[in-house]
Amino acid sequence: MKVIVTSNKEVAGKKAFELIKSAMDNGAKVLGLATGSTPIPMYKEMIASDVDFSKMTSVNLDEYVGLAPEDPQSYRYFMQSNLFDKKPFAETFVPNGKAEDPEEETKRYNKVIADHPIDLQILGLGRNGHIGFNEPGSPFDVETRKVQLTESTIEANSRNFENENDVPRYAYSMGIGSILKSKNIVLMAFGKEKADAVKGMIEEKVTNDCPASVLQTRDNVTVIVDEDAASELSDSSVDEKLN
Numbered sequence: 001m002k003v004i005v006t007s008n009k010e011v012a013g014k015k016a017f018e019l020i021k022s023a024m025d026n027g028a029k030v031l032g033l034a035t036g037s038t039p040i041p042m043y044k045e046m047i048a049s050d051v052d053f054s055k056m057t058s059v060n061l062d063e064y065v066g067l068a069p070e071d072p073q074s075y076r077y078f079m080q081s082n083l084f085d086k087k088p089f090a091e092t093f094v095p096n097g098k099a100e101d102p103e104e105e106t107k108r109y110n111k112v113i114a115d116h117p118i119d120l121q122i123l124g125l126g127r128n129g130h131i132g133f134n135e136p137g138s139p140f141d142v143e144t145r146k147v148q149l150t151e152s153t154i155e156a157n158s159r160n161f162e163n164e165n166d167v168p169r170y171a172y173s174m175g176i177g178s179i180l181k182s183k184n185i186v187l188m189a190f191g192k193e194k195a196d197a198v199k200g201m202i203e204e205k206v207t208n209d210c211p212a213s214v215l216q217t218r219d220n221v222t223v224i225v226d227e228d229a230a231s232e233l234s235d236s237s238v239d240e241k242l243n
Ligand code: GLP
Pocket: 034, 035, 036, 037, 038, 039, 061, 062, 123, 124, 125, 126, 127, 131, 132, 133, 153, 157
């Protein structure tokens, strides 16, 4: 795991975009993408650039169960409005929140991932250390499944909904096992509210209680955090600083 601390999230977004470009220069065809506020600066860089993604495929991490693609709170809608409508990809995959049969949907999505092995996976980080929607306690070896969200995630994500009761209680999420199959992984986290999770991910023991801590066991992972998210790290954990 390589740890980069940046002066702010815009610098982090630029760095993450550079990593995407170098992966593409090295033949990457499939990007694993994430939602949430964290990847937005990187998506802005992608949109502002003249890089052509029209031959690329994207596979998203997760989707709320029950939300239709055209629902403004859905992750499909987020991806369309924050990236795909402005930077077309050849093919884009997001789990279908409206699927009738959850078991069939998770099977379908696992096949999507198997047919489109991810070259570079982008991750955010939950305040409780979750990646995708793999909440504390999640096993490290599972594929896509339907998961129940924790109260802390429901509360954190309620900022995007009118009312906490509107936040779906379940989601489809790539499992940690699927995420770990990616050739390379870039995780970003910004802000003081992520500082505990960042410390747990990088400096504490590898445990299912902090799902992101499994990334310590891989050398194909780059973590890019701003100074606030890095505020609980010791200097020896940091490999590079960027202004
Ligand atoms: C959600 C998503 C995660 C994301 C996390 C952090 O729970 N499922 O993939 O990383 O939120 O969100 P934010 O980037 O807005 O802090």
